Amino acid sequence: MSSHRSHRRPPRPGTGWPARVTVLTAAASAVAALTSSMAAAEPDEGKATSSGTAGARVDRLYEQAERATDKYNGAAERVTTLRKRVEQLQDEAARGQAKVNRLRNALGSLAGAQYRSGAVDPTVALILSSDPDGYLDRAATLDRVGDRQRGQLREFESARRALEQRRTEAAGTLERLGTQRAELLRHKKSVQAKLRSARRLLDRLTPDERAERDRASRGVPRDEAPGGAEASSGRASSALAAAQRAVGSPYGWGQAGPSSFDCSGLTQWAYGQAGTSIPRTSQAQRSAGRHVPLSQARPGDLVIYRADASHVAMYAGNGQVVHAPQPGAQVRYDPVGMMPVSAVVRP
Template identity: 40%
Template structure:
């Protein structure tokens, strides 16, 4: 087995170890025995990669929720701090007014004081001041009660938000370990295969992709012509094309590596139209569009669980981050089972004139499927 294939086969494990804690218990490698049929091996690998990708999307969704929860905890902590300052100020003000009123009050009725006063106008003015102090004190006491109630409620919300954040962090760790475990299963299976099996698997994948692409284009489900993108779609396409050749890494959103939905979400974020982080959220939240109306920048979503996504380039091609061990590349749209497509900017008008970005010749090299095995290099005899 060549050194190039070993590097490809181990990419996922190396990337995972860079950011993950080790899993304490892992499944044993396949037991030795008769050579398994290639189709059976491919089915096994497809299932394992799909499980890993689904776990990755679940992890990504939890990561996004955790980021929002961190922001909510910070917001509530800041609001609680301001509420405490307001409560402290209200208490000081209430005490000051109480002292002033106490110092101004005598045992003589205001009416008697007015009758006995040498300067009735002065007495009237003094009574007005006392009344004003009483009203201010009442208002301050009311504000004090409101501040105390608000602080109690904010403290309750802050505790609840922190509990939610801790629960999400624990869930994230569990999902992170699951992704690592799934990828480790794939790596062990790859390591157990012979060079002949690897070559046969790669050939079977290429044949499957070519057949699926041919069937899609001849069925008429995909338009023979590509309409121009919107201005935002053009920016998203050009951003994605600039990432060609960068490695897939699960959970990554750039700028040096991406997973499938990390690439699509960042492309549209840089286009000025933020979209959900995960492929499942993109499929659930964005407007759907028929395949025969696809324009560059639209997102093509794959598998029944919506666990993979790519960005449409036009002419039946997509740019995608396929899977661990692969790099961002240009692939046939039918490289994976299509669930449907979505459009992040349905209200944007298409450009009057459109010149697609230049695609390097090397952009189509490497595996297209989001599951399976890296394409091996035929070993050089020694």
């Protein structure tokens, strides 16, 4: 796309696509509405203190934040796709406008020439001509010019229709982009609210409770992947090796490497290092390959957790997975049965 940027012309003052102005205004209104509506969206930890331990409530908040993070990642991916499409359409529209202008100028020149040459009735012109043979030659040329003009008219009309189509599509894409950006903001606020609540609950833990959580959050310390069955393919083996290299990296919501990761960001990055593209979200990764029984899991397989597929890890062998667990923790190994498994996927 970038090779065509030079075709764009800066808009003249007071001009522009009305659709774009409308979309941007609507998007701004949507963001303002979301900002006010999210002010009260943060969970009330005070009410939550009536049941369970503070640690359990923290875990529930992290689980909810993970679900919101998956939605955020999906919205971010759609925003990126739509933004690229808008740029492509704008480049195409700029080139289309340049073509329409060029054809319009050519048609104007032909029309002026015909007017100057054809203003006099051909019969009278022939009678008055001092060179009838020369006039007949010029008349034949004018006929040929007329045929060429008709072809250029058809080309002009086709170019004009294509330009309008690009503009209409760009306006619609801009509208969808505004909607997705508002959704992205909503999910981001949801994640941040839950993480703030979890942090406040963590701050209330006793020293003993905090120490216990710290021990649990370290998971299984290993420098290498657990032994066991061989990977199902070379790319699965390479993906697992990449995930191994990420062990010890911090969790970062919405991050897909190379220095921090959320759960689906880790698995996407690892397979990307192996030259294989898989979707960004854990829900989409559930459909990224062939499903196999947990009993047949092999290193490099994706292990999808919970019925809503809100967490994903990579099977490392010997009943262990490597994954990015939650905020405050590092990429680590844990038992494959650490939470309910909903699917095992072999990309």
